[in-house]
Amino acid sequence: MKKSYLIICGKLFDGIREELQPHMEILVEGNKIVSTGRNLSRPKEVEIIDLGHLTVTPGMIDAHVHGNLMRWQETDNILFQSEGYSTLAFLHTAQRCLERGFTTIRCNGMGPGGYGIVDVREVISRGLFPAARMNVGAHMLGGPGMPGDMSMYASTNEPLSDFMQIKTIGSGRDFFRDQVRREVKYGTDFIKIFLSGSFLSPDGGPEISYLDDEELEIIIRTAHDLGKPVTAHVYPPRMMKKLLEFGIDGMEHGALMDEETARTFEKQDTYLVPTFSPFQDVIEGNDELVDMNTEDSRMKLRKYAPQLRESREIIRGSQIRLGFGSDFCAVHQPYESWYEYRSWMRSGMGAFRTLKAATSVNAGILRMDHLIGTIEPGKLADISGWHRDLMEDCDALSECDFVMKDGNVYPAGNTVVDEYTV
Ligand SMILES: [Zn+2]
Incomplete structure (x- = not known):
């Protein structure tokens, strides 16, 4: 059976609209996004991922x-x-x-x-x-x-x-x-x-x-x-x-x-x-x-x-x-x-x-715009989450809090500091 997730977003940048939409949700089934919106109906056995503290973007x-x-x-x-x-x-x-x-x-x-x-x-x-x-x-x-x-x-x-x-x-x-x-x-x-x-x-x-x-x-x-x-x-x-x-x-x-x-x-x-x-x-x-x-x-x-x-x-x-x-x-x-x-x-x-x-x-x-790059129904579920302010903070992408690719959740973070990195 395909695994499904309901992702609750603090704010959402969907890859297209020049706005951060509050209180949006993303429903993922298998490797795809099936719907986005507010107060989505929750299918049985869906796993809730609460990213209410993060700004969510396409991968x-x-x-x-x-x-x-x-x-x-x-x-x-x-x-x-x-x-x-x-x-x-x-x-x-x-x-x-x-x-x-x-x-x-x-x-x-x-x-x-x-x-x-x-x-x-x-x-x-x-x-x-x-x-x-x-x-x-x-x-x-x-x-x-x-x-x-x-x-x-x-x-x-x-x-x-x-x-x-x-x-x-x-x-x-x-x-x-x-x-x-x-x-x-x-x-x-x-x-x-x-x-x-x-x-x-x-x-x-x-x-x-x-x-x-x-x-x-x-x-x-x-x-x-x-x-x-x-x-x-x-x-x-x-x-x-x-x-x-x-x-x-x-x-x-x-x-x-x-x-x-x-x-x-x-x-x-x-x-x-x-x-x-x-x-x-x-x-x-x-x-x-x-x-x-x-x-x-x-x-x-x-x-x-x-x-x-x-x-x-x-x-x-x-x-x-x-x-x-x-x-x-x-x-x-x-x-x-x-x-x-x-x-x-x-x-x-x-x-x-x-x-x-x-x-x-x-x-x-990359000629992959039919698959990735936006958070829309039908696209692959590639989704990232960030706690820093993407609008004002130049270093906001230096700390990643959530990663999903193809509908699978992976460990996020770049806390390993390379000793040669400035
Ligand atoms: Zn080069």
Whole structure:
């Protein structure tokens, strides 16, 4: 028999309405929400869960997670991770995310060559491990030396570096057509392109391009032919314009956004996952935290600080469809998604825009909006509860009190303080 729960909410944010509704109830049967409202009739044998002291939301979604690290301090050693270690790290991250009220994560793969990440998604979806549901971009596609090409760390030794370079890194139309088809064959949910350089990797910086027009066009077209969406790691407006022209579904970062490009995003309803957190410290001038990055990253972040601040304002003032993604592979652990809430709130994004980004908007970005992202009859019962004030408290998501995923209740909380976490 299906188990049923009646959840009594202190306040409810349903993922759509920009209000916190008092005294709402949610009836869950099996893995689905069957009704919401006030004074719902109680079926026989229903179990009451009283969350009258909490604000209840849809299970949160983080759209940009690099889960192949157990701890961010391992980033420099990523090259030496085995497939097995990386696979376990994905599971570890998904477990820690679930405890923290994030019931779904979109993984922008960065691990070794294999498809262990797809296996992790599958065993979680079969209910074999209590962990956040995963949406998977298995590997990054781009040119040699791009950010995420971890063989760069061995680039003083050509044979060694070549040996360690993953299969999805290369050049040319035929190469990328084949790689897209392979990624889809082995189970990726979306294709992730690495177009521009980066602030955090040992590469030529955010204005360098690692793919030409022909390569971009074939990647996007082949993925679309196979029914898969495409996103790209990108910073400069000229590269974002190119991607918009080729009909990409969305982009990550966009941290050097200008007004003209923002208008094209709006017109085409292309989404952007702006990953505010990795830039928050430099935008706020917090030197102590900026200094925790590598020397190369520190220099890049400081050089672009004025432009990063200006672009943040452009993104904030725009109507771009913004998704919520934390992108931690330095300074914070990959499962500490709540820092991204802090960054959005401190940037003046407004609580409801932030909450919608982390729920209904992200569900659309993951193409899972028929299943998750809102609290409505027919949706999967992914529900989180929070005791802090989501409207005013920038750190409200740092303490999760209740988690349900697929109609099952899991232990909530992030009381384990990591000794390296600031
Ligand atoms: Zn990333």
